[in-house]
Amino acid sequence: METRKKSKRLSKSWSDNSQINKLDDGCLMHIFSFLLPIPDRYNTALVCHRWMFLACHPRLWLRVDRMVKDLSQPGVFPTVEAAVSAARPGDTILIGAGGSHIASNIQIKKPLCLIGGGDVPEETTLICSRGSESALEFLSTCKLANLTVKAELGCCLLHRSGKLIIDCCFLQCESDPLDYLSYAIISTSSCPKVAPSLLKCCGDGVSVSQTRIEGGAKAVLTSGSLALQRVRVIYAQTSIFFWFDVEHREQ
Amino acid sequence: MKKLKFIGNPLLQSREKINMSSDKKWLTLKTTEDNEEFVVEESVAIMSNVIKNMVEDGCASSVIPVPRVKGNAMGKIIEFCKKHTEESDEKVLKEFDAEFLNLGPDALYDLMVSANFLEIKVLLDSVTTKVADMIKGKSSEEIRNILKIENDLSAEEIEESRRENCWTRQE
Numbered sequence: 426m427e428t429r430k431k432s433k434r435l436s437k438s439w440s441d442n443s444q445i446n447k448l449d450d451g452c453l454m455h456i457f458s459f460l461l462p463i464p465d466r467y468n469t470a471l472v473c474h475r476w477m478f479l480a481c482h483p484r485l486w487l488r489v490d491r492m493v494k495d496l497s498q499p500g501v502f503p504t505v506e507a508a509v510s511a512a513r514p515g516d517t518i519l520i521g522a523g524g525s526h527i528a529s530n531i532q533i534k535k536p537l538c539l540i541g542g543g544d545v546p547e548e549t550t551l552i553c554s555r556g557s558e559s560a561l562e563f564l565s566t567c568k569l570a571n572l573t574v575k576a577e578l579g580c581c582l583l584h585r586s587g588k589l590i591i592d593c594c595f596l597q598c599e600s601d602p603l604d605y606l607s608y609a610i611i612s613t614s615s616c617p618k619v620a621p622s623l624l625k626c627c628g629d630g631v632s633v634s635q636t637r638i639e640g641g642a643k644a645v646l647t648s649g650s651l652a653l654q655r656v657r658v659i660y661a662q663t664s665i666f667f668w669f670d671v672e673h674r675e676q
Numbered sequence: 677m678k679k680l681k682f683i684g685n686p687l688l689q690s691r692e693k694i695n696m697s698s699d700k701k702w703l704t705l706k707t708t709e710d711n712e713e714f715v716v717e718e719s720v721a722i723m724s725n726v727i728k729n730m731v732e733d734g735c736a737s738s739v740i741p742v743p744r745v746k747g748n749a750m751g752k753i754i755e756f757c758k759k760h761t762e763e764s765d766e767k768v769l770k771e772f773d774a775e776f777l778n779l780g781p782d783a784l785y786d787l788m789v790s791a792n793f794l795e796i797k798v799l800l801d802s803v804t805t806k807v808a809d810m811i812k813g814k815s816s817e818e819i820r821n822i823l824k825i826e827n828d829l830s831a832e833e834i835e836e837s838r839r840e841n842c843w844t845r846q847e
Contacts, residue, residue, distance in 0.1 A: 459805060473829060
């Protein structure tokens with residue numbers, strides 16, 4: 426574990442020695458692109474202001490663009506599934522706004538962050554067609570932000586393990602005569618049977634904030650040992666926003 | 677008096693002899709910062725995309741001015757390009773690269789900036805890999821110590837950065 430240090434205003438002679446900061450932004454970002462996101466690029470983000478800005482810069486993110494013609498272009502993929510396969514643990518994927526992206530039973534087994542490229546969640550849509558169990562299936566800690574996920578008959582998000590963070594998204598189960606079969610979020614995660622004092626160590630769960638959920642039988646179905654906690658709802662003019670956690674029931 | 681460096685056949689003494697005696701095309705690259713001139717084979721020089729485009733567009737008739745690159749960096753770059761055009765054995769090239777990049781940090785950064793400017797992908801990637809290896813596996817404190825970077829982040833900013841990225845940590 427790193428120790429935190431307060432900022433030290435060091436003497437000028439130190440900054441004279443920092444030759445690496447004389448490299449331009451392009452060169453530094455090129456260096457960062459050679460580093461694994463976890464833990465190396467994350468550590469570089471804690472070095473200094475400039476590195477924090479460059480290491481988290483969107484230029485280092487993978488992009489999903491349905492209209493991409495040149496498939497040899499590095500870092501740009503035509504489908505979400507292709508980007509997820511190519512991503513390294515800890516990568517961020519920016520999904521292009523406009524139109525719909527197909528997302529059918531995409532298994533995510535490594536920590537990834539998926540971000541919608543629009544100004545609002547409604548501009549970036551992932552659609553899970555009939556016949557698929559879910560749009561995205563999570564077996565690792567992941568984060569979703571600024572996305573719309575629509576499911577027809579299946580569920581939007583299937584959470585198996587890890588911590589899933591959903592921020593400013595829109596989960597919609599298509600209204601349908603059979604929509605009682607679909608749920609926005611299904612969690613099958615189960616904490617192993619341990620002594621109550623160790624229960625806090627079970628980090629699995631789903632954390633939802635400022636997210637619209639519409640349609641379906643219920644927002645969350647848990648078939649494991651996790652339960653809905655701390656639900657808050659805000660009724661805005663045209664929609665309802667939810668905040669809740671799905672985690673191990675507090676004793 | 678201008679310094680003229682011949683990279684190629686060391687036995688030849690003058691530029692006229694080079695132009696007439698071989699059917700290879702030769703180019704003169706001049707670093708505008710310190711006015712050093714280098715005569716190189718075109719096949720070596722076009723490892724740089726910038727020079728390749730100039731040649732293809734027909735702008736490379738006389739001396740090619742190369743700004744922003746110093747004479748000694750240019751010499752090293754030409755040495756690298758020459759080796760990579762002559763040698764095709766991966767293993768030999770790897771050993772050459774390892775030896776070639778055994779430089780101090782300042783020389784490495786100069787080389788990186790020059791390779792980036794001249795768009796020589798092979799050299800840029802080799803140098804970048806070497807610098808990235810200095811950062812891999814180290815904590816932010818260790819990186820600051822090795823690369824001599826001042827820490828201008830406050831404790832609050834570090835904490836905020838951790839929180840932003842906390843989704844990557846299984847906690």
